[in-house]
Amino acid sequence: MNPLVALTVAGTDSGGAAGVAADLATFAALGAHGTCAVTAVTAQDTTGVRAVVQLSADHVQAQVDAVLNDLPVAVAKAGMLGAVAVAGVVADLPPGLPLVVDPVLRTSSGAVLADDALVTAYRDHVLPRCTVVTPNLAEARRLAGAGSEEPPVDVALALHALGPAVVLTGGDPEADWCRDLVVDDRGRAHVLEHAGVPTTNDHGTGCTFSAALAVHLARGEPLPTATRAAQAFVAAALRRSAGWRLGRGRGLVAHTFVPPTQEV
């Protein structure tokens, strides 16, 4: 039987933790065939982003067209877009295609990957088109234009008012419990808590989570169920990499594939 086919529209991370590398590894680990349209090429490692080459919207569109015209893509996810014109390519994906958007505005190492014009493009064009948006709290506040005093649930509801369901992620290396807030397509809020993994080797968790969420949604799972499954996938990856000492900066979440029967 054919595997589910998933498309990521995202940037590359030369360190292999985030972006396209994380997405394709996650798709593969979940049994999906991954395809990609690269938006930007970053020179990046665990310590930060050194340089970015942005690809043209025409070339991103050409990659998307090549994939969609040939393969039966069941779900798409978008990560780093980098430019307003590329946001337009994502907003113009075929209307029936489920789309998970991880708004990459800033990396965990602190690099800013979206200017104000791109934030406006997310708000005006990408969020109204997407099925689910998966910001962390800082990204959600910036997208909603919300101040630091506004409660997370109100910020999530403000994003939902633009069109999509929302998973406001609450990863925290120091918390016993991580709290992700889901606002489903009917505007109902669900707080989904799960045990925190005590590790700062978490570079790439947001990309990994949204890629896993996309695959589970494409399998027809309701958003809270798919969120639980994606949380479990990320937590298992964090447990695998918790003892690693890779790189001089923020350690990375595991993308090694461990067949379930061999997992310890």
Ligand SMILES: Nc1ncnc2c1ncn2[C@@H]1O[C@H](COP(=O)(O)OP(=O)(O)OP(=O)(O)O)[C@@H](O)[C@H]1O
């Ligand atoms: N230490 C942790 N233990 C357990 N789960 C975690 C941990 N850190 C993050 N997660 C989970 O990973 C998923 C992604 O959340 P996170 O808040 O890290 O996204 P993010 O800030 O967008 O990540 P990134 O900075 O990589 O883009 C969420 O389900 C979150 O609960």
Ligand SMILES: Cc1ncc(COP(=O)(O)O)c(N)n1
């Ligand atoms: C190409 C690319 N896409 C996304 C991220 C965000 O990931 P993180 O917040 O873990 O740095 C990144 N650093 N690089």
